[in-house]
Amino acid sequence: MIVERPRDLLIKKIAAHGFMILFLIVIMFPFMMVVSISFREGNFTTGTLLPENPTLEHWALAVGLDFTRADGTVVKPPYPVLLWMWNSVKLGLMAAFGVLTISTISGYAFSRIRFTGRVALLDVLFIIQMFPTTLALVALYRIFDNLGDVNKGLGIDSHISLVLVYWSGVILHIWTLKGYFDGIDTALDKAAAIDGATPWQTFRFVFLPLAVPMMAVIFVLVFIGAINDYPYASVLLRSEDKMTLAVGSRLYLNEFKYLWGDFAAAALISGLPITAVFLIAQKYLTSGLSDGAVKG
């Protein structure tokens, strides 16, 4: 570790790189396969990693275009992938804005505002947060089924209901932001108070600007979480044009209608932007994640 003989070091280096490369080949295998499959003909053909007769059929179908094969037959897109993508993005944005608004205000409240029962309330929130709300699906289904009798927009198969459900993930982020605000020097609020700022003004003009990086992290986390959700969306969304990507993509690999090639192209088109967002935000995300988890 401190002083090593050059020959030993070389062997170790080769071993380390060799392991890494082998491991990466195994890890990357699914990605390479999917790219290859998306260019293959048909939905059942097997073949080599480089397709023999590459075709853009699956890609055309995935972006919603009819595709004319060489023999003149026209194939229609099986599912509205772009619509699903829009639904996912829309739901993700609505969920993220809502959660961000509520958790920022509450995080500030728990960090700076003194009120009776504050510590007890925080502990209660912390315990509740660990309960998986996916287990409340039965109740959520019934609640929204009933609300649907009052107003269709609040019932099953409505995006508004789903967004309301996503807001239930707010507690974890209240905690994260509380931890973040705790780290801000109290001299700042004192200075603001001396200048005559109300708590609201302190929040709006001092804390909010300081919290922007953390808020960005939470925004991305909630956004990606909503896009990745399957259980809620599969229970609350029914019709094909309301579905999100996560629910819709499942239809491709149905036992009776197996569209492997079409799925591969659709997965790449929808997965790439989300992956890009994640990789860009990744550095901040992981620090936010471990901070929020340990600070508790």
Add this chain to the structure above:
Amino acid sequence: MTSAAAKQPAPRKLPILQLAIVAVLTLVAFYAALVLYMLSQAVIAVLILALAAGFAVIYGFNRFYNGRFIFPGIATVTLFVLFPLGYTIFIGFTNYSSFNLLTQARSVEVLMSGGSVDPATEQPFSVAPDGDLYRIWLPNVGLLSDPIALSSDEETANLAVADNPTTLLETRDAIKLRSGLQTLTLFTPDGVELRNAGLRTFASVVPDYRIIDNDHLERVADGTILTADHNKGFFVTEAGEEVPPGFVVTIGWDNFRRVLFSDGIRQPMFSIFIWTVVFATASVVLTFGLGLLLAVILQWPHLRFKPLYRILLILPYAVPGFISILVFRGLFNQNFGEINLILEYVLGVRPNWFTNANLARTMLLIVNTWLGYPYMMLLAMGFLQGVPRDHLKAAALEGAGPIRSFFAITLPQILPPFTPLLISSFAFNFNNMVLILLLTRGLPDIPGTIVPAGSTDILASFTYRIAFGFSSTEFGLAGAISLLIFVMVAVISYANFVAIRRAENRRSGK
């Protein structure tokens, strides 16, 4: 931590505009609560009423200035987390299922809406076009209806004495309108109700039941008295025959009794519980082990191309989970999956990943490790930075090899801060429904069970399938099992809580 600013409520008077907005919003909420109450959603109504009252008080008076910051969070948590949790537990004590779906009032409505055709009043009809609309012509009595659209929504029209219409649709064209005809109710001038009784006839429909009081109905045909049974959630005849549709009633501990004492549920549930624990534990151990190994290699100062390796290694974490899981579903497919093609080429075997229970479980663990190791790796890389170099150097000087110094120095130092994260990871995998639902749906099924139970089902996905499966929708039973899972999760959560407090104390202590 202390704040001078928060102690002084704002002394200003509330502006009129703010009061007006608060008043309007409160009234809207009150109205919503009233509508919900009328629709017999009393619990939700009361909850909204309480929140609306809280909203009005907190935002309407300056005294509660501080509450304004706390209210949004508390309201959200109450409405969207606490209320559904409590409601799930309540459902666990009811017979809510596909057979007992409605409230009693709705059940009665459904029973009353059914009727039998009175053969004596059956008579032919014709359809007369009237612009875009239609009129119904009953030749036997010489009555013609008001114009109607004949859409598939419920429609009513009055009949009046009239002359024979000049144009009538052919029977064939009239039949094409049958979806509109079936939802049509006609009223004769005497007030008799006529409904479509067949392809060619209208007739008056006599309701099957007559309401005696809230809990009793009389079957018109034979005079049988039906009594609402509040233990079973059905109207029953004197002979004990249950008349669907049933309604929701509380049934006490019956669902829990079924879970604990009915062999067809208890045995599969026990094996599902064991698999859930094995799955969660194995997932944590595998992802942690692999992630830590990779992190240690990436920390090695002599390794080049670190940023490249790092970005490639976290790719499985960056790709949306549902896509990767479905990709694996395709790759593992027994007949056209690429994994089996390679295995057959190299080893000459073609495993049934989806039909053999143990292979399916292995597949789940492989996929979950693939999905989960980058998170552990990223965390481990962070914690490894905190291990003092001096300790490792000292160990090397004492002659300890890299493996010895890893287990003697590095691991003991990073394990305590890691513990809460490992417990959360365990809790997450304990309820990792997305993976199970998208990859195997819990299949292959365990033979000989009353409710659908799969050998790869974890408790959460088992509950999901009971509630929203293709064959059964036993919401009550699912609620009861959810409550049992809550209890287990509570234990895990408490352990995590203690672990985090300890980690915190250790940190602040040093």
